[in-house]
Amino acid sequence: MASNDHDERGFFGEQPMLPVKRDTVREKPHYLGHRDRLRERFSAAGDALADYELLELLLFRLIPRSDTKPVAKALLARFGTLAEILGAPVNLLQEVKGIGPAVALDLKIIAASAKRMARGEISGREVLSSWNQVLDYCRAAMAFEAREQFRILFLDKKNVLIADEVQQTGTVDHTPVYPREVIKRALELSATALILVHNHPSGDPTPSRADIDMTKTIVDVAKPLGISVHDHIIIGKKGYASMKGLLLI
Structure with missing residues (x-):
């Protein structure tokens, strides 16, 4: 059995108790x-x-x-x-x-x-009316990840969250994203809208050219199938960027 001697929390429950001298006065730790x-x-x-x-x-x-x-x-x-x-x-x-x-x-x-807790704030709610909670959740979930993640929030026709999934995890500066797989999963879930989210471990949430091109491809493939892309949010340690807010989609 492993010893508890090195448990940094100070719990030494398995240690034998030493006899206590009645005349010993113990001072409380400062x-x-x-x-x-x-x-x-x-x-x-x-x-x-x-x-x-x-x-x-x-x-x-x-x-x-x-x-x-x-x-x-x-x-x-x-x-x-x-x-x-x-x-x-x-x-x-x-x-x-x-x-x-x-x-x-x-x-x-x-x-x-x-x-x-942050995810609970958006579950079962109309997501577009809880936008600050969506951003709080995305920051909590992804801002400090050491590698890039590509996450998708799948919404129903009332913009209520159906599923929240990390589709890909990549390297410190790249995540492979396959638009075909994004749409395939949306159809499996009967989702009618998506919010795309990924993080930049560098801390700078500015969209790259590749981010912009990939997003436009997903928008173009999704639209004929009746699936809307509400936004693509990029999360950094100090903030976020919204492609919709930047008029990039």
Whole structure:
């Protein structure tokens, strides 16, 4: 059985308990008062707290028996923002001192939960009237992926989401997209409209010439079949680009 000696969270449940001397006075760790104060601030201010404070609150639960402030500072120094920390791959998280496999996995579980919540905001709704929620979901799902992904939101005749699928995953700067496969899948789902989405791991969401040409091809193939392409959204770390907004489709 694997040893728990190196569990960075501080849970040593399998360790034998040492006898406690009755005359020993244990001082509370210095960070406990800080934790109580930060929890009180969150109760009063909610999500108005800064990234590093929210991150500390998360780490309180994940690393309950250590001072988490240095770990929070190290994570932010490495990745920049809370969103980028949650979007970082497990292997890179573990390069930060104080983050081992257990906490790295816990952070990814939190990230997956956030994505699921964002997706819930658009499920079963008329998507075009929930456009900000669509953008929030796409950013949560794709902005910090290390490789390009091509995602399709399939909509019915009322523009309600039928399916959300990643059709292709490529390299750091290219994803192969096959218009024939896009339309084939739309017909299988009886979709009457599409929103195309892909990410640029470079961070710059500006459409490339290849992006524009591929989108026009899909629009041209879909139109005779009664399938509309509402938009092609490109997601970057710092923002997004809408081809419809740029008058490119």
